[in-house]
Amino acid sequence: MARYTPPVQSKFGQITDVIVLLLLTVGALYIPLWLGLAGSAKTANVPENPTWESLGQNPVMVEKWNQLGYADPASAAELITARFDYSFSIASLVVMIVVIVGYYAIMLKLSEKEYRDVIAEKFGESRS
């Protein structure tokens, strides 16, 4: 197999590549944050005039809340009643599975193509 000679990348090209990678990286985290889509699906259901009993706290728990600086039930109510929402649709689960499996499938397929070129150039064309 003919040896592949890569082109020499200009300094401008190198800088451009780094900036592209940086933008993609920052975007991956910040775009969901900016769109308000990120974060846990967590909601608090605080009752009116909460008491330690209505929040399901026994005397030992109340003592611990007090030690942690929560002197009254109202101050701790939001923490105590916060719950994740784990409801999901089968469609969204299927989408997630397809995205993950598809990602690995694409990557392994393209990697295999590149890898065969590497091996062929390193060791010569396959004898079989």
Place this chain on the structure above:
Amino acid sequence: MAEFDITSKTMDGMGPHGTNVGLLRVLGPAHVWALGVGIVLVGEYMGWNIAVGKGGAYAALIACWFAGLLYSCVAMIDSEVTSTVAAAGGQYTQAKHIVGPLMAFNVGLYLVFAYTMLEAANAITVGFLIDTVAVMTGHEGLDQRPFIVLAIMFLAWLNYRGVLATLTFSLVITAIAFSAILILFFATSPIFGSDVLQHRALMTDLPYGWLGVLAAMHFGLWYYLGIEGTTQAAEEVRSPARALPFGTLAGIMTLLIAATLTWYVCVGLMPWEYLGQAGVPLFDAARLSGSTALMVLLGIGTLFATLASANGCINDASRAWFAMGRDHYLPSWFGAVHPVYRTPYRSIIFLVPIALIFALGAPLDQVITFSILSGLLEYTFMPINVIMFRRKWPLGSIKRGYQHPFHPVPAVVLLCLCGIAFFAVFLGYGTQLVAMISFYVIVSLWFHFRRYRYVRRAAQFTMPWPRPQGY
């Protein structure tokens, strides 16, 4: 069998690449242990407790053990492959030789982002801890940002100056932070007559049922995330074949013990609703123990654990970035070694602002999730990697520093646990999961269709191995 001795002292630095100035081989097994445990031990000091919030106290314990099983598989697989592919870049270099360039590029990015996000999370915790102490001493309204910047800049400087001093620093502060957990456990344990732990009154049923147990796996990974970073020191240890398996496996055992003790103490001292949302749970546990000495000790332990972790993260992320630069996967400018300190100094400096952007601008749970997802993608790659490694170079065809037993059982178990962990992340953080995968799909296409043209083909394969079977 190839005549390549991975224990060779003459392969100092970047031996396989034949360059004159390389990384220094100065580290021993204790440094490898310190690198692995040092990165991860912070997981006992913060972050793991969100697993309690996602599923309750019992769910977090189950997640702790299943995540421990996942990481035991990771450590076994990693020990075999790394002790054979002993080069900077760790799993990145493994992927390059075993799976292919695009996979290697992705693995390199997993490593860089898992560690850089973990570093950012550590810096956020440093700021939060100092703010907590300031509030306790009557100084409310402290600006956390200067402490975050200072922590990252100081550790980057330390890494710039040399690997031996950096990891010796990590070794000392990791040992202190680990000792603090042991002391807290013994001081509060009923075995020694203490009665502060009140599991019976504080433990509740599973608040979300068994679905919560699955969901807790997400942050259960945080107990151990980063132990695989031991492989990044492969070019800088004196004896890779001995030090890497020993340091990695000793590290995972240390963490299993520390994780279980941490869970036991914390759930016996505070309500699960608080614990599930606490910023510095072990420090809170020490406060609730009623002992000022313990509170000070665990405050110092939290600070040291975060610094040790951030220190190791800078070390590992920069090695991975450096290795990709050296191979032209990234601009080759990053592949330089400092002429005096012999560290990948340009990579170290370049990653500082990225860590700062996330540490100063994103919520802690998002940053942790970003790190966990990158780690999870990497763990999913590992079983594929080891199965291909054994197929392409069966036992006996090349010299291995270590052979893990029961192949392919650890690989299959690891793949199944990764599937569960993906589902756990999906429960509550599905948007980040899709955003993250989308990012990797886009950069993969960018690499394959643009960046790869600058990469020499055969030069990527640097190990003196025979042709892989089937090619």
